Amino acid sequence: MLIHPQFDPVAIALGPLAVRWYGLMYLIGFVMFIVLGRRRAAQFPERGFSAQSLDDLLFYGVLGVIVGGRLGQVIFYEPGHYLQHPLEIFAVWKGGMSFHGGFLGVLAAMALYGRKTGQTFFDVTDFIAPLVPLGLAAGRIGNFINGELWGRVTDASLPWAMVFPQVDTQPRHPSQLYQFGLEGICLFALLWWYSARPRPRCAVSGMFLVGYGVFRFLAEFFREPDAGIFGLSYTVSMGQWLSLPMIAYGIYLLTRKEH
Numbered sequence: 001m002l003i004h005p006q007f008d009p010v011a012i013a014l015g016p017l018a019v020r021w022y023g024l025m026y027l028i029g030f031v032m033f034i035v036l037g038r039r040r041a042a043q044f045p046e047r048g049f050s051a052q053s054l055d056d057l058l059f060y061g062v063l064g065v066i067v068g069g070r071l072g073q074v075i076f077y078e079p080g081h082y083l084q085h086p087l088e089i090f091a092v093w094k095g096g097m098s099f100h101g102g103f104l105g106v107l108a109a110m111a112l113y114g115r116k117t118g119q120t121f122f123d124v125t126d127f128i129a130p131l132v133p134l135g136l137a138a139g140r141i142g143n144f145i146n147g148e149l150w151g152r153v154t155d156a157s158l159p160w161a162m163v164f165p166q167v168d169t170q171p172r173h174p175s176q177l178y179q180f181g182l183e184g185i186c187l188f189a190l191l192w193w194y195s196a197r198p199r200p201r202c203a204v205s206g207m208f209l210v211g212y213g214v215f216r217f218l219a220e221f222f223r224e225p226d227a228g229i230f231g232l233s234y235t236v237s238m239g240q241w242l243s244l245p246m247i248a249y250g251i252y253l254l255t256r257k258e259h
C-alpha cells in the first residue's frame with residue numbers, strides 16, 4: 001500500500017507570509033485560463049474576445065469562483081460547522097471550496113459580464129467552457145497535497161490503494177487523483193476537441209455540463225461521501241445529487257432544436 005506523503009500545505013514561507021499550495025493551484029488554473037483563452041480567441045476571432053476581455057473575464061470568474069465556491073461549501077456541505085464558527089467562512093486559504101457552488105458563482109459572474117459587454121450569456125459560456133477543466137485539474141492536485149477529500153475504503157491489494165494517516169490506517173482510493181484525471185484531463189480533452197470547430201450556440205456549454213456531471217458522478221463512487229445537508233449517504237452522495245441537474249440541463253442544451 002501507498003502512504004499519503006503528508007505534504008506541508010505551505011509551499012513558501014516568508015516570515016509571517018505563507019504561500020499555500022492550495023492557493024498556488026488556483027493561480028496555475030488562472031494562468032492556464034489566460035493562455036488557453038488567448039489561443040481560443042485567435043482561433044475564433046469572430047467571437048469578439050480579446051486579451052483585454054480575457055482579463056475582464058478572469059476578474060469576474062475569480063470573484064465567482066471564490067464567493068460561490070465558499071458559499072457552496074458552507075451551504076451544501078458544512079452548514080452546521082460554519083453556523084458554529086461563522087468567521088471561518090472567510091478563511092478560504094485553509095481550503096474548503098465547493099465546485100458546484102463555484103460553478104453557480106461563475107455563472108452569475110458571466111451573466112454580469114455579458115450584460116456589461118452586450119454579449120449573450122451562452123456566447124460567453126461557450127467560449128470559456130474549454131478553458132475551465134485544467135483549472136479544475138490543478139484544484140484536485142491541491143486537494144491531494146492538502147490530504148483532503150480522500151476516497152472510500154478499498155481492498156489493500158489494489159496497487160495504488162493509499163493510507164491517509166490523518167484519517168485512519170485503512171487503504172483508500174486516492175479519489176483526488178481520479179477526479180484530476182476525469183474532471184480535469186479527460187474533460188479538457190473532450191471539450192477542446194468538441195469546440196475545435198464551430199458548434200451551435202449552447203452546444204459547448206451543454207457538453208461541459210454533461211461531461212463534468214457524468215465524470216463527477218462516476219468519481220463520487222470512489223470518494224468518501226460528504227455529510228451535506230441531507231446527511232451522509234453511500235447510495236447517492238451530495239456530489240451526485242448536485243451533478244444530476246447539470247447532466248439533465250446539458251442534455252437539453254445539446255438536443256434542443258433552436259440555438
